[in-house]
Amino acid sequence: MRNNQKVIYNAGSMFTEAQWDARKNEGAALKAMFPDFWIGNPVDFDTNQTERPTNKAIFEMDFDGLTDADYVILEIDGWDSGTHMEFGLVVQQAIANKKKYLFPIISDFRFKQGILHGEIPGLGINEMITGAFYYDALNQGEVPQLIVCDSHKSAREAIKAIETGDTKNYRERFDIKDLYAQDSIYHGFKK
Template sequence: MKKIYNAGSMFNEAQINQRKIEGVNLRKELKGFDIANPIDFDSNLGLGVCPTPKVIWEADYEQLQKAEYVIFELDSLDHGMISEFGIAVEMAKSSHPNKYLIVVISDFRYYQKGSTTQISEFAINHFVFGQLFDQQLNDENRIIQVASHNEAIQAIKNRELYLENRDDKYLKLNQDLDKKYLYETGKMFG
């Protein structure tokens, strides 16, 4: 059974509720997948539960290693999730040739493409963001940036249909979902 790992912040009420909703949606839309949603891990259940750094590291790293699909909520700028993103990029490039990475940036300010009346309020560190443009992962169609968790689910469905049928129309559907080239077809990031 293929595994999906859902990486995102879960430190305040809104984030906790969002991760729970994502888990429900993943299980509803992607039946037959093993969903690893850290908010549902035994170590993260209940108010006042605070697992040790070692417990968090071991649990998350194990799930990250096993996952074929990894979803990252990059716009939260959470240090742990950004670390997971870097580790997953390296895994995908070196030892996990089937790992597919999906970055979610849902902050609407990213998609405003620079207003003439105000300075952009949203930024991601260029070293972190630059990983989205890794040549190997892009050549192999194994990294994508989407605007919502629902689009992440659709990207997984499209990839599964591509793997099942080898029909390039499913690759094209994911290329159409991909938002990393929003600005000048990515020239400013290349």
């Protein structure tokens, strides 16, 4: 909590024009949906608007934002090692804090496109990361602490559902981590 407000932290790459624009748009959407929350959106931090912060300052600001957050949204299917480090940090924090929720996003359309039965999808996300999706301490109940979403919009709606108590069929509505357990994902093509 920051300034007696709930906190949503938005983690993701912000090194290209497209990434910068995506983080700005996501921050605006979060502020519109959660006007009473403190939105930690690093692309909006003063240090990222005027001059480049030191590496130490980047770590400290991000770590403090992650630590204060009730909800953390992470662009996990990007190639940013900083976001992956943030994921590792907040997994540990969530294990110790049952009131912290994590929303890694896998927006790569191939994830839901369907694959050949028995084949490993070529999405390139390290198994150390995806293994955390299924860690028992964070994957319990109808509303687990770690919810894998297919878009930032879905993550926002998942947070809103928790906040409003609209949690009926929560996993089916928001969490895509068990997608490959469903037979319907497979094309049925012969090997």
